[in-house]
Structure formats: C-alpha cells, structure tokens
Amino acid sequence: MAETIKFELNGKKVEIPLEKGQTLLWALRNNFNMTGTKYGCGEGYCGACTVIIDGEAVRSCGITMDDVAEKKITTIEGLSVTGKLHPLQQAFVDHDALQCGFCTPGMIMNAYGLLLKTPHPTRKQIIEGMEDNLCRCGAHTRILEAIESASKVLKV
Amino acid sequence: MKDNKYYRDEVPENNPTFEVDRRDFVKLLGGGLFIYFQLGEFLVGVAAEAEQRRSVPTDYNAFLHIGEDGTVTCLIGKIEMGQGIITSFPQMIADELDTPLESVKMVMGDTELCPYDAGTWGSLSTRVLGPAMLVAVAEARAVLLSLGAEYLEVAPEDLAVENGVIFIKSKKNKKVSFGQLTKGKKIEKYLEVKPKAKDYSEYKIRGKSFKHADGIVKVKGEAMYSGDFRMPGMLYAKILRPPSHGATLISADTSEAEKMEGITIARNKELVAVLHRDIEKAEAALFKVKAEYKFDEMKVDDQTVFKRMLEFPSEARVVKSSGDIATGKSSSDLIFESEFHNSYVAHAAIETHTALGFMEGDKVVVRASTQTPFGTQDGIARELGLGLDKVRVIPPFLGGGFGGKTMFRQAIEAARLTKITGKPIMVLWTRKECFFYDNFRPAAVIKITSGTDKSGKISLWDYHEYFAGARGSDTIYDVPNAKTTSYSARDIHPFLTGAWRAPGNNTNTFARESQIDMMASKTGVDPLDFRLKNLKDERMIGVLKAVADLFGWTPAKSPSGRGYGIACGFDAGSYVAHIAEVKVDQTTGKIQVVRVACAQDMGYCINPEGSIIQMEGCITMGMGYALTEEVKFTGGDIHTANFGTYQLPQFSWVPKIQTKILEKNEAPQGGGEPAIICMGGVLANAVFDACGARLYQLPMTPERVLGAIAKVK
Numbered sequence: 009m010a011e012t013i014k015f016e017l018n019g020k021k022v023e024i025p026l027e028k029g030q031t032l033l034w035a036l037r038n039n040f041n042m043t044g045t046k047y048g049c050g051e052g053y054c055g056a057c058t059v060i061i062d063g064e065a066v067r068s069c070g071i072t073m074d075d076v077a078e079k080k081i082t083t084i085e086g087l088s089v090t091g092k093l094h095p096l097q098q099a100f101v102d103h104d105a106l107q108c109g110f111c112t113p114g115m116i117m118n119a120y121g122l123l124l125k126t127p128h129p130t131r132k133q134i135i136e137g138m139e140d141n142l143c144r145c146g147a148h149t150r151i152l153e154a155i156e157s158a159s160k161v162l163k164v
Numbered sequence: 165m166k167d168n169k170y171y172r173d174e175v176p177e178n179n180p181t182f183e184v185d186r187r188d189f190v191k192l193l194g195g196g197l198f199i200y201f202q203l204g205e206f207l208v209g210v211a212a213e214a215e216q217r218r219s220v221p222t223d224y225n226a227f228l229h230i231g232e233d234g235t236v237t238c239l240i241g242k243i244e245m246g247q248g249i250i251t252s253f254p255q256m257i258a259d260e261l262d263t264p265l266e267s268v269k270m271v272m273g274d275t276e277l278c279p280y281d282a283g284t285w286g287s288l289s290t291r292v293l294g295p296a297m298l299v300a301v302a303e304a305r306a307v308l309l310s311l312g313a314e315y316l317e318v319a320p321e322d323l324a325v326e327n328g329v330i331f332i333k334s335k336k337n338k339k340v341s342f343g344q345l346t347k348g349k350k351i352e353k354y355l356e357v358k359p360k361a362k363d364y365s366e367y368k369i370r371g372k373s374f375k376h377a378d379g380i381v382k383v384k385g386e387a388m389y390s391g392d393f394r395m396p397g398m399l400y401a402k403i404l405r406p407p408s409h410g411a412t413l414i415s416a417d418t419s420e421a422e423k424m425e426g427i428t429i430a431r432n433k434e435l436v437a438v439l440h441r442d443i444e445k446a447e448a449a450l451f452k453v454k455a456e457y458k459f460d461e462m463k464v465d466d467q468t469v470f471k472r473m474l475e476f477p478s479e480a481r482v483v484k485s486s487g488d489i490a491t492g493k494s495s496s497d498l499i500f501e502s503e504f505h506n507s508y509v510a511h512a513a514i515e516t517h518t519a520l521g522f523m524e525g526d527k528v529v530v531r532a533s534t535q536t537p538f539g540t541q542d543g544i545a546r547e548l549g550l551g552l553d554k555v556r557v558i559p560p561f562l563g564g565g566f567g568g569k570t571m572f573r574q575a576i577e578a579a580r581l582t583k584i585t586g587k588p589i590m591v592l593w594t595r596k597e598c599f600f601y602d603n604f605r606p607a608a609v610i611k612i613t614s615g616t617d618k619s620g621k622i623s624l625w626d627y628h629e630y631f632a633g634a635r636g637s638d639t640i641y642d643v644p645n646a647k648t649t650s651y652s653a654r655d656i657h658p659f660l661t662g663a664w665r666a667p668g669n670n671t672n673t674f675a676r677e678s679q680i681d682m683m684a685s686k687t688g689v690d691p692l693d694f695r696l697k698n699l700k701d702e703r704m705i706g707v708l709k710a711v712a713d714l715f716g717w718t719p720a721k722s723p724s725g726r727g728y729g730i731a732c733g734f735d736a737g738s739y740v741a742h743i744a745e746v747k748v749d750q751t752t753g754k755i756q757v758v759r760v761a762c763a764q765d766m767g768y769c770i771n772p773e774g775s776i777i778q779m780e781g782c783i784t785m786g787m788g789y790a791l792t793e794e795v796k797f798t799g800g801d802i803h804t805a806n807f808g809t810y811q812l813p814q815f816s817w818v819p820k821i822q823t824k825i826l827e828k829n830e831a832p833q834g835g836g837e838p839a840i841i842c843m844g845g846v847l848a849n850a851v852f853d854a855c856g857a858r859l860y861q862l863p864m865t866p867e868r869v870l871g872a873i874a875k876v877k
Contacts, residue, residue: 029448030442034444043392047391047592049595049806050806051595051808054514093380101376101380104777110514110515112385116383142814144513147784149784149818
C-alpha cells in the first residue's frame with residue numbers, strides 16, 4: 009500500500025499519497041488545486057510561494073511533503089475564516105498595495121507570519137521581515153503601509 | 165495627487181469578465197445594443213511600432229455592448245498586467261455614457277471575442293485606444309438617447325441621463341433605463357460619423373481616484389493567471405534547453421527518461437519535451453535526457469560588449485538635426501565629451517512565461533501570459549500552418565509584463581505540443597528559462613560631445629546612440645546646433661533583446677541628464693537653473709518647477725555634498741522630472757536612496773491614484789536598473805539564472821517617495837512608463853552631488869562607485 013502523508017490544511021485534516029520529492033508548492037497547486045500559492049523562482053529567493061507552517065512563514069517551494077506530516081498549514085485560501093477579507097487582505101485592498109498581484113498572496117502570507125511573531129512591529133521590523141519577498145511592479149511602499157495598518161487592527 | 169475625498173471607500177463589484185465563453189457571447193449577442201467600430205485609423209501608429217505581420221484590419225468589430233440588464237460590456241484587445249486599465253477604462257466608459265461604474269464589465273484580449281489590437285505596450289491604451297473607444301461610447305449614448313426619445317415621446321434635446329437612466333429634464337419621474345430600452349431588441353450600429361465625446365468640464369467619474377478593480381480577487385489568491393488553470397488529462401511539459409544561445413542540438417537520448425513511470429516524450433524537429441501530469445516528475449525526467457550540441461558562439465561578454473558596439477559595422481541614422489555641429493564647436497567656450505555605458509537588464513516579472521494549450525475540435529486554444537494576444541495568435545498560426553480561425557489565444561491576468569511578455573515562445577511551445585499530443589499541455593517556465601529566453605533590454609553606448617557658450621547656454625549637442633534605441637534620444641533642450649544619430653545593426657547581441665519598460669529612454673535619459681549635469685557643474689550653475697535656462701518647452705519647465713517645489717529644492721552648485729540630483733525627460737506623451745536624495749558610503753561604495761520626488765504632466769489624468777501607483781512603481785523598479793541589475797554572460801551562455809545573482813529592488817531600499825501629477829485639461833497621455841526614465845540619471849547626478857564622483861555606467865554597483873570615487877581622489 010502506498011505511503012500517505014497526513015496534515016492539516018486550512019483547518020481541515022487531509023491526506024495524500026506521498027510522492028518522493030514532491031514539494032509542498034506543487035502539492036498545494038496540483039493535488040489541492042490551491043493556486044493562490046505561486047511559483048516565482050523555485051529556489052526560495054522570491055517568496056511568491058510563502059505559506060504558514062505551524063505558525064511560521066515558509067517558502068513552500070523548498071519544503072518536501074515528507075516534512076509536513078502532522079503539521080498545520082495555512083495558505084492564502086485559508087487566511088480568512090470569517091467569510092470576510094482578513095484584515096491583512098483588506099489592508100492590501102485599502103492601500104492599493106498591489107499591481108499585477110502575482111506576488112500578493114506570498115506577501116500577505118509572509119506578513120501574516122511576521123505578525124504572528126511580532127503583532128505590533130515597528131516599520132524597521134516590517135522591512136526586515138518582508139525584505140526577501142520580491143515585487144517587480146514596485147508596490148513596496150504601499151505594502152509596508154498596508155502591513156502597518158493591519159497590525160493596528162489585527163488581534164492575533 | 166488629487167483630493168483624497170474622491171477616493172472610493174468601496175471597491176466596485178467590477179470583477180473582470182475574462183471568462184466569457186462563447187455560449188455567453190452568443191447569449192450576449194441575443195439582445196441589446198452593439199456598437200461596431202472600425203479600428204483601423206486608430207491603430208496605424210500602433211501597428212507601425214509593433215511591426216505586425218498582419219495588416220491593420222479594416223472591418224468592423226463589436227466594441228461595446230449594452231445588454232438587456234443595463235450591463236455595459238467593453239471588449240478590447242488589451243490585457244491587464246497591473247498597469248490598471250481594468251480600473252480606468254470603466255471610469256472612462258461609465259463617465260461618457262452616464263452609467264454606474266459598477267455596470268461596466270471588461271472583456272480583454274481574447275482573440276475570438278475582442279477587436280484586434282497590436283499589443284499592450286508603449287503606454288498606448290489610454291492615449292491611443294482611449295479616444296477611439298470614447299467615440300464609440302458617445303455613439304452608444306446618442307443611440308440610447310434617440311431610443312429614449314421615442315419611448316418617452318419627446319425630443320432627444322429634452323432628455324438627460326444619469327446612472328444609466330434616461331429621463332425628461334422637466335419631469336424627472338418620466339424615465340426609462342438603458343436595459344429597458346435594449347430589452348428584446350438587437351440593435352447594431354456601425355459607427356461612421358463620429359460623434360463628439362464629452363468635454364473635460366463634463367467629467368464626473370474621470371479625474372477621480374478609484375482602487376484597483378481587481379484588488380479583491382488578487383488578495384484572495386483567486387485571480388487566475390495562466391498557470392492556475394486545470395484541465396482533465398492536463399500534462400506539464402518540460403522542454404530540453406540548450407546550454408547557451410548559439411548551441412544547436414545534434415542528438416538527444418531520451419531512453420532513460422522514458423523508463424520513468426508516467427512519462428511520455430514529445431518530439432518535433434528541435435523540440436524535445438518530457439510530459440507528465442506532475443510538473444516535478446517531468447522536471448526530474450528532463451534531467452535524464454542526454455543531449456549533444458554543436459556550438460557557434462559569439463566572442464563577447466558583459467565586459468567587452470561596449471567595445472564591440474563601437475566597432476561593429478552598424479547603420480547610422482540621423483534622428484534629428486538642427487544648425488551645424490562645426491558651428492556649434494567653434495561657438496562653444498567649453499566642450500564636454502563623454503561616453504556612457506548601460507548594461508543588459510532582464511524583465512524578471514515574478515510570473516514566469518506560462519501557457520496552457522488545448523484542442524477544441526480542430527482548433528488550438530492557448531491561455532497564455534502574453535502582452536500581445538493577437539501577435540501570439542499570429543505566431544502560433546504561422547508555426548503550425550493553421551489559419552487564424554483555427555487558433556484562439558485567451559490571456560488571463562498577467563503577473564507582470566514590462567515588455568518581456570511581448571515575446572510568446574512559451575505559447576508556441578504549448579500550441580505545438582498540444583497539436584502533437586492532442587492533450588492539454590501546460591508549459592510553465594522555470595526562472596532560469598525565463599532569464600535564458602528573456603528579450604533583455606539591450607546594453608548600449610552613448611557618446612556625447614556638447615558645449616556651452618560664455619553665457620552658459622548650450623551651444624552644441626552632438627549625440628550618438630549605439631543600440632539603445634532612439635526613443636528618448638531627442639535633445640529636449642533648446643540648442644541651436646544639435647544632431648542625434650542612432651546606430652543599429654542585426655546580430656550585435658548574442659541573445660534576444662527587446663522592449664523593456666520605456667525602451668531606449670532609460671539609457672538615453674541617463675546619458676543626456678548626466679551630461680547636462682556635468683555642464684551645469686563645470687559652469688558653476690545650479691543644475692535646476694541650468695536646465696531652466698536651456699529649456700523652451702513650457703511643459704518640461706512646468707514639471708521641473710513642480711518637482712523643485714515638491715522636494716523643497718534650494719539652489720547650489722554641484723557637488724554640494726547634499727546628495728541631491730535632478731533629471732527630467734519625455735516619454736509616451738508625458739513629461740517627468742525627478743529629484744533624488746542619496747547617501748553614498750564612501751568606504752563600501754553602497755548607495756542608499758533616501759528620497760525621490762517626481763512631478764508628471766500626463767495631460768488629463770483619468771485615475772490619479774492609479775497613476776501615482778504607476779509612478780511609485782517606476783521609481784522603485786527604476787532603482788534596480790540604476791543600482792544593481794545587470795545580466796552576466798559569456799557569449800551565448802547566460803550566467804544569470806535566478807534572483808540570487810540578479811538583484812531586484814527590495815523593501816530596505818525603498819526611499820520616501822513624493823509624487824505630483826499636474827492638473828491639465830489636455831489629451832490623456834501615457835502613465836505606465838514615463839516615471840522610470842529618469843531613475844538612472846537622477847541617481848547618478850545625486851551620487852555626483854554627494855561625493856563628486858561621476859558614474860558613466862549603469863548599474864552603479866559598489867565596485868563602480870568606488871572606482872569613480874578613486875578617480876576623484
């Protein structure tokens with residue numbers, strides 16, 4: 009019998025066959041059709057594939073499925089649990105903190121990971137926390153403002 | 165920036181209607197008002213720029229449809245890649261038609277539904293397509309008014325329109341909606357006599373700021389990009405790539421790859437692909453393909469390319485000439501000779517080139533990340549030997565373009581593979597493939613000989629542009645003896661080059677504004693005063709004064725030690741001027757940009773906040789080509805393969821950004837590119853002002869900065 013891997017995805021217990029070498033990024037995109045998590049560089053440089061694993065922002069392109077057993081994973085699709093936009097998502101909309109939108113899910117998830125650890129970060133802490141997420145359109149200023157304003161209303 | 169009170173609190177429920185399939189379209193065709201339009205005359209300039217392989221269509225295209233429920237559907241051949249026309253076009257349409265913004269839906273870029281368009285580039289959507297579209301909208305409004313007059317039994321002059329409802333001016337309760345008028349009817353109007361669109365004074369929705377219409381789907385991760393579609397039986401293709409440009413495949417042994425479970429191989433001439441439903445399995449199998457190549461590479465690299473450019477047999481073309489260069493030389497008190505270099509840079513959109521091909525009967529359909537769906541359709545049809553009616557290209561959202569997605573190799577690959585296999589095929593390039601096949605902004609050399617007379621006026625300007633592209637090579641300053649020569653040749657580059665956000669203009673503005681700064685410094689004049697003294701164009705003077713005001717400029721001779729730089733330029737119909745403040749670490753050579761102010765005159769601005777976002781994006785992206793971005797290569801071997809060796813601007817770089825859009829009641833101009841053109845020049849001039857070191861090459865890496873500082877000491 010094929011080995012399976014069990015974990016929690018956006019609050020639901022899930023199980024998929026273990027495919028050797030499969031990364032979390034492609035499991036999410038292909039096995040679960042959760043395409044909000046993006047491929048941008050495949051080597052951990054850009055952050056477009058960022059998800060939360062056990063409270064930590066992680067690049068899903070560098071995580072193989074055998075590493076996620078029994079872990080809790082949150083993706084952009086699972087960020088809002090109320091049906092309304094999550095305060096971070098709302099802040100990105102309010103600040104127009106995006107252009108093409110391709111890096112946006114990764115930006116939001118990385119910011120979420122940052123706020124889980126540091127609920128009220130200074131501007132400097134936000135910059136440091138977001139430094140390695142790349143945006144080509146140049147929405148940086150607004151992304152920083154969005155995270156700052158979300159941190160003021162967000163109860164983590 | 166216009167008053168924030170106009171800023172909408174709620175994002176309109178204006179979800180992009182990318183996914184209109186033909187059944188829906190047939191349903192659309194069932195009723196309502198259609199405005200057909202001949203696009204030809206509006207596309208002449210665009211087609212010339214695009215070197216399109218098909219002639220500009222002269223037939224009529226459905227362009228605007230007003231449905232039985234009052235929904236206004238605008239079909240355009242443009243695409244949305246973050247530049248924001250999905251927000252600003254509905255503003256223009258709703259305003260012209262007097263219908264609620266929420267009632268306007270956009271259908272973009274689908275080659276089967278939308279009128280032909282050469283491509284989304286050159287900041288052309290608003291300034292070139294916009295006026296054409298507004299005439300169609302004005303016609304629709306006139307037709308609706310005449311229908312309304314019939315219905316309400318009054319003359320059209322007695323009617324007014326608000327929010328998609330026509331009413332009698334003197335009796336507001338006597339009214340009829342657009343939807344009621346078009347219900348059960350199919351009215352087709354062929355626009356020939358062009359009605360006059362509204363005057364600026366009548367604008368209500370234009371000129372106000374609206375948030376991105378696609379913001380909500382994007383923050384939820386629901387916006388669909390090419391790689392996000394799934395189809396039954398879909399296979400990922402990983403394609404064998406040569407190690408370098410100039411390498412030709414001799415043989416490929418796929419036997420080891422074929423042994424892997426679930427792998428199939430597709431071969432067609434030079435195209436060798438491994439297919440698997442799992443992209444990572446396909447990737448692993450590709451590693452097992454053994455290939456042999458023969459090499460015929462150019463002897464050039466990122467260091468020697470500039471010498472090659474000057475020595476290469478190229479064709480010289482005089483772009484502009486006035487007065488006489490010899491007279492200019494003899495009348496000059498001071499002569500300045502400089503040579504500027506600019507490097508190859510990549511587009512590096514975060515979404516890599518992606519395409520999903522599938523068969524629909526005998527038709528090839530491709531969902532592709534492309535800035536030119538119709539060009540892509542042409543390319544696929546040509547490659548596969550099919551008629552245009554057998555190829556459909558549907559562009560979903562694009563994860564950035566910047567000129568890089570005017571190239572559609574990945575879409576042709578997906579089309580070929582789907583034609584061979586009959587299966588849905590997803591081609592999603594790796595970052596390395598994206599760098600390898602990028603149409604880089606060309607490296608370039610600019611040589612300038614200029615002079616000033618005793619009164620401090622520019623008396624000579626002899627400008628030679630090698631391979632940058634002529635856009636932005638104009639003098640812009642008022643010089644009696646000026647000549648601009650552009651040099652080009654085939655086969656100068658070992659790989660593909662092409663349009664990169666404001667093509668040509670980044671290099672030309674860097675060189676020109678650096679040279680101007682040198683003349684100002686040498687003649688002991690404040691660099692703002694020097695520019696104002698040598699300019700005649702009132703709009704250029706206007707943006708310079710505006711940016712000086714915004715920044716709080718105080719005159720000083722450069723280098724002042726303050727680290728202030730200034731630059732101005734013209735692109736896509738718009739005028740821009742920038743002032744930057746930098747700090748230069750003289751021991752490490754690192755430049756920190758502290759503040760950038762930018763004033764822009766873009767004619768009438770449709771969506772001020774949207775335009776400011778573009779300006780901020782230009783400033784931020786522009787720091788990359790100014791400071792770090794440079795493609796490294798030896799012959800056709802591209803060493804730059806991922807972001808580890810190609811540094812994009814990051815959060816810690818971001819300066820304080822100040823923007824101002826001048827309020828003008830003049831034709832709207834481009835907004836996606838202009839504000840990027842000054843970034844090289846303004847930062848180079850700020851570095852000079854900080855430490856007296858003049859940088860002649862972009863990017864201004866720490867090594868180059870230290871080198872320039874060493875020359876001063």
